Every structure is written in structure tokens, then in C-alpha cells.
Amino acid sequence: MNKNIIIAGVGGQGILTIAAIIDLAAMKLGLHVKQAEVHGMSQRGGAVESHLRLSSEEIFSDLIPLGKADLILSIEPMEALRYLPFLAPDGVIVAATEPIENIGNYPDREKVLETIRQSAQHLLVEAEPLAREAGSARAGNVVMLGAASPYLGISAGQMEGAIARFFGRKGDEVVEMNINAFRLGRAQAIKKDETNQ
Amino acid sequence: MTKLLLGAEAIAQGALDAGISGVYAYPGTPSTEITEFIQRAQRDPGKTVRSAWSTNEKTALEAALGMSYAGKRSLVCMKHVGLNVAADPFMNASITGVHGGLTIVVADDPSMHSSQNEQDSRVYGKFAMIPVLEPANQQEAYEMTRYAFELSEKSRLPVMLRVPTRLSHSRSTVQRGEPRGQNPLNPSTEKGQWILLPANARGNYQRLLDKQEELVALSESSPFNWVKRWSNEETNNITGVIAFGIAYNYAMEVIRAYHLPVEVLKISTYPLPKNLVNRFIEKHNTLLIAEEGYPVCEELLKGYRGDNALRGRLDGTLPRTGELSPGLLAKALGVETSEPNAVPAIVKGRPPMLCQGCGHRDLFHALNEVMAAYPNYRVFGDIGCYTLGALPPFNAIHTCVDMGAAITMAKGAADAGMRPAVCVIGDSTFTHSGITGLLDAVNDRSPLTVIISDNETTAMTGGQDSAGTGRFHDICRGIGVAEKHIRTLVPLKRNHEENVKVLREELEYEGVSVIIAQRECVQTAKRKRKKA
Numbered sequence: 001m002n003k004n005i006i007i008a009g010v011g012g013q014g015i016l017t018i019a020a021i022i023d024l025a026a027m028k029l030g031l032h033v034k035q036a037e038v039h040g041m042s043q044r045g046g047a048v049e050s051h052l053r054l055s056s057e058e059i060f061s062d063l064i065p066l067g068k069a070d071l072i073l074s075i076e077p078m079e080a081l082r083y084l085p086f087l088a089p090d091g092v093i094v095a096a097t098e099p100i101e102n103i104g105n106y107p108d109r110e111k112v113l114e115t116i117r118q119s120a121q122h123l124l125v126e127a128e129p130l131a132r133e134a135g136s137a138r139a140g141n142v143v144m145l146g147a148a149s150p151y152l153g154i155s156a157g158q159m160e161g162a163i164a165r166f167f168g169r170k171g172d173e174v175v176e177m178n179i180n181a182f183r184l185g186r187a188q189a190i191k192k193d194e195t196n197q
Numbered sequence: 198m199t200k201l202l203l204g205a206e207a208i209a210q211g212a213l214d215a216g217i218s219g220v221y222a223y224p225g226t227p228s229t230e231i232t233e234f235i236q237r238a239q240r241d242p243g244k245t246v247r248s249a250w251s252t253n254e255k256t257a258l259e260a261a262l263g264m265s266y267a268g269k270r271s272l273v274c275m276k277h278v279g280l281n282v283a284a285d286p287f288m289n290a291s292i293t294g295v296h297g298g299l300t301i302v303v304a305d306d307p308s309m310h311s312s313q314n315e316q317d318s319r320v321y322g323k324f325a326m327i328p329v330l331e332p333a334n335q336q337e338a339y340e341m342t343r344y345a346f347e348l349s350e351k352s353r354l355p356v357m358l359r360v361p362t363r364l365s366h367s368r369s370t371v372q373r374g375e376p377r378g379q380n381p382l383n384p385s386t387e388k389g390q391w392i393l394l395p396a397n398a399r400g401n402y403q404r405l406l407d408k409q410e411e412l413v414a415l416s417e418s419s420p421f422n423w424v425k426r427w428s429n430e431e432t433n434n435i436t437g438v439i440a441f442g443i444a445y446n447y448a449m450e451v452i453r454a455y456h457l458p459v460e461v462l463k464i465s466t467y468p469l470p471k472n473l474v475n476r477f478i479e480k481h482n483t484l485l486i487a488e489e490g491y492p493v494c495e496e497l498l499k500g501y502r503g504d505n506a507l508r509g510r511l512d513g514t515l516p517r518t519g520e521l522s523p524g525l526l527a528k529a530l531g532v533e534t535s536e537p538n539a540v541p542a543i544v545k546g547r548p549p550m551l552c553q554g555c556g557h558r559d560l561f562h563a564l565n566e567v568m569a570a571y572p573n574y575r576v577f578g579d580i581g582c583y584t585l586g587a588l589p590p591f592n593a594i595h596t597c598v599d600m601g602a603a604i605t606m607a608k609g610a611a612d613a614g615m616r617p618a619v620c621v622i623g624d625s626t627f628t629h630s631g632i633t634g635l636l637d638a639v640n641d642r643s644p645l646t647v648i649i650s651d652n653e654t655t656a657m658t659g660g661q662d663s664a665g666t667g668r669f670h671d672i673c674r675g676i677g678v679a680e681k682h683i684r685t686l687v688p689l690k691r692n693h694e695e696n697v698k699v700l701r702e703e704l705e706y707e708g709v710s711v712i713i714a715q716r717e718c719v720q721t722a723k724r725k726r727k728k729a
């Protein structure tokens with residue numbers, strides 16, 4: 001087992017939460033984990049990414065080599081494209097469609113989505129309505145984790161266990177809400193898979 | 198016990214398990230998380246490691262040396278440029294030596310992710326002639342921190358542990374060992390060692406020189422240095438890589454992925470293990486030197502006349518600047534990789550920016566309005582969130598050099614005749630290194646307006662306590678700024694007109710004035726509310 005995952009977004013979107021949940025699940029499975037994060041200046045509303053590597057073998061580099069990421073999981077559409085040089089030829093992009101337009105020259109939203117469609121295998125998810133449906137507009141990151149879950153090489157059950165452990169301190173309600181968010185996101189991936197067949 | 202830890206946290210855990218009695222630090226990316234981890238660990242009952250933030254890196258290192266004098270183990274953490282501030286005690290602590298173990302963690306920032314430069318702290322280590330340890334991964338960060346304290350007590354020298362951003366800010370699993378208790382209070386009874394009068398200092402310096410051979414011998418037998426070959430084939434004349442610290446990971450990543458018949462010498466301790474290195478060099482006709490940072494060892498090994506068999510950053514085999522990566526090592530080892538996808542042109546840069554609702558914003562709006570009245574005006578700036586005021590839409594400050602330089606540079610410019618001479622400095626930066634400059638200005642009666650943008654926290658690095666909160670008026674008055682020229686304002690939209698008026702009045706004053714623009718950082722306020 002070998003997975004290289006780039007998790008991307010804008011400072012404050014909760015990408016480290018996603019990474020931490022995947023870490024928990026991977027560690028339970030006894031996998032090796034390395035996860036490079038961005039701290040500091042860029043967290044102030046800038047572009048942020050995390051390189052997450054899971055493997056049954058020893059992992060050397062903290063950084064994913066160019067062209068070797070199996071998955072780009074992005075909570076923001078333009079940010080998904082920023083890391084395209086890392087994506088493997090058969091890699092997948094899973095991205096939320098809602099742009100964060102905190103810069104003056106943000107490109108046309110439809111063109112961004114079209115570029116993603118042309119760039120790689122992809123799954124585009126409108127995360128916010130699903131997050132609301134789950135019970136919190138802020139759970140968009142967990143919705144996206146659900147949408148990306150078929151590509152992680154870790155079962156849904158393992159992931160839900162990790163979500164429960166991660167949010168456990170915050171009480172049952174928060175756990176349940178996040179598991180809902182995860183399932184709603186995952187359903188999107190399964191739906192897409194079925195329409196493709 | 199295994200835990201998933203950042204490199205920074207692995208260092209912190211290693212220091213706690215090594216039995217430190219105190220950590221002394223000033224925040225700075227990528228070193229901040231070390232101290233924060235220790236602070237969190239001290240919330241449990243019965244914990245006795247002192248861990249509050251210091252005012253700057255110099256005060257931190259001196260306090261740690263004092264704790265070592267008293268016989269206990271102490272840890273100091275800083276970012277690379279912090280060592281410039283602490284350079285005086287750093288250089289002299291190698292002359293005094295230590296009593297209790299003293300480990301100085303310096304986090305370098307190759308590629309300048311969050312820094313003004315990418316200076317390589319190993320140069321300082323060599324300058325001071327103390328042992329330097331450079332872990333390659335999180336487990337080594339833990340183990341080498343523990344080892345650093347033993348080595349410090351054994352060699353009676355401070356030990357530097359050097360980590361780059363990429364290790365400090367990357368997580369992996371770490372296996373802890375059995376924790377060791379703290380040292381008892383046992384102040385040094387040595388006399389001459391600690392009094393660096395020339396006569397003593399000469400003797401101490403000679404002893405430092407005499408220890409060098411022993412340090413090299415320790416490197417020769419260190420379990421943190423080794424030779425590794427991925428394939429077992431006995432081929433002659435294969436390429437050798439001497440990989441230092443984290444560079445080892447990138448080399449191994451590539452060698453494994455492409456089954457390269459390459460032999461690697463991993464080095465994690467300095468001074469260099471001379472025999473180990475020489476034997477390795479003799480065995481290989483082609484050698485790549487991979488270092489994260491400056492080509493420090495490459496330069497040394499290549500020598501003044503230049504040994505052309507040694508490739509690396511100096512001959513362009515690897516780039517001269519910036520952090521290493523698997524891709525760069527692959528290229529340097531001659532691996533043909535397919536061209537990666539380009540970043541599509543539609544992707545625009547997304548630089549960091551001041552948060553919405555940040556008080557610095559309102560200050561810059563008011564300041565820009567006032568400054569517009571002066572042709573070709575300049576505002577001296579400093580380091581912190583407010584440095585982002587240099588970017589559009591504000592374009593409000595024109596310098597950012599080193600902590601405290603806003604005040605002293607504005608003073609020099611005022612002395613040269615620049616009017617008005619204005620600077621903006623954050624509250625934490627002011628206590629870190631601004632106060633002494635302000636005293637200079639007062640003593641010299643330099644016409645200068647200092648704006649302290651006081652958000653009651655050290656925001657840039659994540660909202661640590663700031664040393665002077667609530668006392669800036671008193672500090673400035675104590676230094677000798679005239680009371681009526683110490684003005685306080687609250688940077689809010691509704692105060693805009695009034696703030697503009699205050700700024701205008703003080704800019705016109707031919708003497709030292711201080712304006713304290715005071716409003717809590719909205720992120721810190723949010724965190725406090727969450728906690729409550």
C-alpha cells in the first residue's frame with residue numbers, strides 16, 4: 001500500500017483537520033505516515049497545502065515527488081490546480097466547487113472548473129449545501145474528505161472510526177454531524193462512479 | 198509509546214524525556230511549535246518545567262545558560278535569524294562551556310517560506326566550535342535531542358540541534374524512550390570558567406580547541422552517521438552521495454524509486470567524522486554532496502582549489518539556493534523523469550493578507566491618509582503581521598529588515614534630515630528589540646514618530662503572549678519620551694477622523710513621539726473566546 005495525497009485549500013479552511021483524520025485511520029492500520037504541513041505566514045488567508053504520504057514501507061521524503069501524487073484533495077477549486085505538477089498521470093482530483101475569492105484577480109469560476117475537468121480524472125463537489133445538510137456550514141472539509149474517501153485506500157468504516165476518535169472530545173453531537181458530512185460527501189463519489197459505469 | 202509528532206514536537210518530547218528543567222524561547226517560524234508543545238505538556242498537574250516566552254532570543258539563551266550554571270538541563274529554541282540576536286551569548290557560551298546540559302535548537306528556513314533570509318546555522322556552529330546535530334527524520338529528532346543533552350554534559354559544551362522547516366513542520370510516528378528525571382540543583386563551583394576576563398578566556402579557548410579532536414572522534418563512532426546502499430550488487434565505481442540531515446531522505450527516496458546503484462553516506466553530526474568521510478570519498482570517483490542549506494561542507498571538502506569530482510550546489514548540479522526535493526536529487530543523480538504537468542495559467546497567486554477586521558488595516562488607512570500630504574514619503578516598517586501592509590492595497594510601509602530596525606532606521610534617516618521620519622512596529626517586536634533604539638532616539642533628540650501597532654499579542658507566529666502588553670505607555674515614559682507626546686488611539690473605522698488628527702499632530706512635532714495604536718488581534722480574541 002502506497003498513497004501520496006496533496007490536501008489543498010486556503011488558510012483557515014481546515015485542511016489540517018482532514019490530514020489528521022486520515023493520519024488516525026492510517027496509524028490504526030499500522031501504516032507508515034508522513035505529513036508535511038504549512039505553518040506560519042501563508043496561513044494568513046494564503047494558499048496552503050499538506051503532503052500526506054501513507055505506505056506499508058518506510059517513507060523517506062516528507063515531500064511527495066513531482067508527478068507522484070495519487071490524489072489532490074482540495075477544498076477550493078483554483079487551489080486544486082496549483083498542485084497539478086505533483087499529480088501522477090493516473091491521479092485523481094477531488095475538489096470543492098466553491099471559490100474563495102479573496103484576491104482581486106480571481107479567475108472566472110466556470111473556467112477554473114473546466115480546467116480541472118480537462119486536466120485529470122476528477123470529482124467536483126458542491127460541498128457547502130452538503131455541509132449545511134449535515135448540520136454545519138463549516139463541515140465542508142469533512143464533506144470533501146468523504147468525497148475523496150474511495151481514493152484513499154482505507155475503508156469507509158476505518159475512516160468513520162477515525163472521525164469518531166478525532167471529534168470524540170467534542171461530544172456525540174459533533175461526531176455524528178461530521179460522520180453525516182463524511183457520508184454525504186462519499187455518496188457523491190459513489191454516485192459519480194455509478195453514472196460512469 | 199508511539200505518537201504522531203511534528204519534527205518540532207519530537208524535539209520537545211525528546212527534551213522533556215531528557216529531563217529539562219526549563220525551555221527558553223522567543224517565537225519564530227519554524228521553531229515555535231517546540232515551546233508550544235512543552236507549554237501544553239505543563240498544563241498537567243505536577244509538571245515543573247518552566248516554559249513562558251522570553252522577550253527575545255538573547256535573553257532566552259542567557260537564561261538557559263544560567264539554568265545550566267545551576268546544574269540543570271535547559272533547552273533554547275529559535276529560528277535561524279534569532280541566532281543573530283543571540284550571537285553574543287552563543288559565541289561566549291562556547292568559551293565558558295556549560296554545567297547542566299544545554300541544547301540550542303535552531304530552525305533554519307531554506308527557501309525562506311517565512312523568513313528574510315536562508316542563512317545556514319551550521320556556519321554558526323562551526324564558528325563557535327561546538328557540536329552540531331542534524332536529524333534526518335522525526336524519530337531522530339527525538340533521539341538526537343536526548344543525545345544532545347548527554348553530549349552537552351559529557352563535552353561540557355552547549356550543543357546545537359539544527360532542523361529545517363521541512364522536518365520541523367512534518368509529522369511522523371515517534372517511538373518514545375523511558376523518561377529521565379531532572380537534574381538536582383547543583384550550582385557550578387568552578388570559578389575561572391565563568392569569568393571571561395582575558396586571562397581566563399584564553400585558557401578556556403585553548404580547552405575548547407583541545408576538545409575538537411574528541412568531538413571528531415565522537416562523530417566517527419556516532420550511530421547517527423552510516424553508509425547505505427539500496428541494491429546489494431557489488432559494482433565498482435558507483436556514484437557516492439554524501440547526504441547531510443534531511444537530504445538523506447531525498448537521496449534515498451530517489452535511489453529506491455529508480456533502483457539506482459548509488460551508495461549514500463549519511464551524516465548527522467558535526468564536526469565531520471573525518472576518516473569516515475575520507476574513506477568514502479576515496480572509494481568513489483563521482484560524488485554528489487547534498488546539503489539542506491548553504492554548501493557548507495561542499496565548500497570545505499572541495500577545498501580552495503576545487504576538487505572537480507565533487508558535485509553539488511557549487512557547480513550547479515544542485516541549485517545554489519532553496520530547499521532540496523526528491524525531484525532535484527533525481528536530476529542531480531541523472532534520472533530522466535518525464536516533465537511534470539505545468540501549473541495552468543489560470544491559477545493566480547494567493548499571497549497571505551491581513552485578516553478582515555484586523556486593527557493594522559485601520560491603522561494603515563489612517564496613516565496613508567496622513568502621509569499623502571507629504572511628497573515622496575517613506576514609512577519604516579518592521580516584522581510581523583503588519584509587514585503585510587507593504588503589499589497592495591495598503592502599500593503603507595517601505596522597509597522590513599530585522600526585528601527592531603524600524604525605529605533605528607527611522608532614527609538614522611531623521612538624523613540625515615528626512616522629514617517626517619515615521620515608523621511602524623508591532624508590540625512584540627518593540628519589546629524584542631525596539632526599546633533600546635527608542636532610547637537612542639530620546640538621548641539624541643531625533644525628530645521621530647514611532648507607531649506601536651499594539652494588538653496585545655505576537656500574532657504573526659500564532660498569537661503567543663507579548664512581553665509588554667498593557668505597559669507600553671509606561672515603558673515609553675520611563676525611557677524619557679515626553680508624556681504629552683505618548684498618544685494612544687484605537688484603530689477602528691469609527692475613530693478614523695480622530696486618529697488621522699492625532700497622527701498629523703505628532704508627525705509635525707520636532708522631537709520623539711510615540712503613538713500606541715491599541716486593539717486586540719481578532720484571531721487572538723477569537724481563540725480566547727473559544728477557550729472561555
Ligand SMILES: Cc1ncc(C[n+]2csc(CCOP(=O)(O)OP(=O)(O)O)c2C)c(N)n1
Binds near residue numbers: 580
Ligand atoms: C530575530 C527574529 N526572531 C523572531 C522572528 C519571527 N517573528 C517575525 S514577526 C514576529 C512577531 C511579531 O509580533 P508583533 O511585533 O507583535 O506583530 P504582530 O504579528 O502581532 O502584528 C516574530 C516572532 C524574526 N523574524 N526574527
Ligand code: SF4
Binds near residue numbers: 044557657719
Ligand atoms: S492574525 Fe491578528 S494581527 Fe495578524 S492579520 Fe490577523 S487579525 Fe491582524
